[in-house]
Amino acid sequence: MRVTLFGASGLLGRELVRALEGEAVSALCSRDADLRDLTRVAEVVRESRPDWIIQAAAYTDVDGCEEHRERARAINCEGAVHVALAAREVRSRLLFVSTDYVFDGTKSSPYETGDTRRPINVYGETKARAEERLLDLLPEVCIARTSWLFGHGGKCFPATILQLASTRPEISVVNDQRGSPTYTRDLALALVELCRKEAQGLVHITNAGDCTWYEFAKEIVREAGLTTVVKPVTTVEFPRPARRPAYSVMSAASLQRYGVEMPNWQDALQRYLEPAPHLEKA
Numbered sequence: 001m002r003v004t005l006f007g008a009s010g011l012l013g014r015e016l017v018r019a020l021e022g023e024a025v026s027a028l029c030s031r032d033a034d035l036r037d038l039t040r041v042a043e044v045v046r047e048s049r050p051d052w053i054i055q056a057a058a059y060t061d062v063d064g065c066e067e068h069r070e071r072a073r074a075i076n077c078e079g080a081v082h083v084a085l086a087a088r089e090v091r092s093r094l095l096f097v098s099t100d101y102v103f104d105g106t107k108s109s110p111y112e113t114g115d116t117r118r119p120i121n122v123y124g125e126t127k128a129r130a131e132e133r134l135l136d137l138l139p140e141v142c143i144a145r146t147s148w149l150f151g152h153g154g155k156c157f158p159a160t161i162l163q164l165a166s167t168r169p170e171i172s173v174v175n176d177q178r179g180s181p182t183y184t185r186d187l188a189l190a191l192v193e194l195c196r197k198e199a200q201g202l203v204h205i206t207n208a209g210d211c212t213w214y215e216f217a218k219e220i221v222r223e224a225g226l227t228t229v230v231k232p233v234t235t236v237e238f239p240r241p242a243r244r245p246a247y248s249v250m251s252a253a254s255l256q257r258y259g260v261e262m263p264n265w266q267d268a269l270q271r272y273l274e275p276a277p278h279l280e281k282a
């Protein structure tokens with residue numbers, strides 16, 4: 001496959017480069033092509049003329065999006081549209097990475113791909129609007145929603161918990177938000193498999209199982225062999241600029257239709273905690 005990857009230097013992008021080894025990959029970061037620059041985006045896509053474009057670049061700071069709304073919209077929505085327009089021009093397939101935060105979290109059973117988008121924060125709003133516009137521009141687009149990403153090479157929840165737990169006897173973590181942690185290595189392999197299988201439409205991709213942030217933190221501390229006490233707190237006790245869905249678990253049915261299975265999040269966490277020399281050297 002000829003693949004053009006936007007967001008190659010990010011948490012997911014690094015693993016996508018690794019998962020695409022052996023393919024003809026044009027791996028781009030924001031220095032190579034700013035998504036807000038339609039002319040430049042179109043230029044790099046014309047140069048590479050890929051079979052697939054994977055759009056993994058985004059402004060993912062959920063709290064930062066609340067403060068920098070215009071930047072969030074320009075990158076996450078308009079930037080995605082720029083990539084879709086470029087894909088349409090050269091007749092490339094497009095895989096767009098989206099989020100569980102397009103949902104409001106009021107359900108108590110896993111979200112299906114057909115459930116109504118109802119975001120409650122700016123990040124989710126920009127992604128939801130991007131999804132709608134991409135489906136209009138490219139009906140055959142594949143939109144891959146995922147959640148609670150963690151991996152090597154950047155900031156993520158397990159890295160933060162390990163840092164805090166190594167310096168404090170007790171840490172407090174919210175226990176009333178439930179979702180599915182997703183290891184970037186597993187996600188990258190699944191995304192590449194969807195490209196190979198010519199996937200289209202909405203697909204939900206997370207590691208199997210679900211937990212609260214508190215339960216996730218407890219498992220991180222336990223697996224790391226640390227003695228730090230993890231204390232459960234409510235979202236009200238731990239206010240953040242952006243609201244988070246209370247429940248954003250997503251059904252795996254759409255992924256299973258393509259014959260792709262994801263390992264459970266506990267297994268993924270164990271593998272994350274193993275040394276990753278290929279990324280430590282990056």
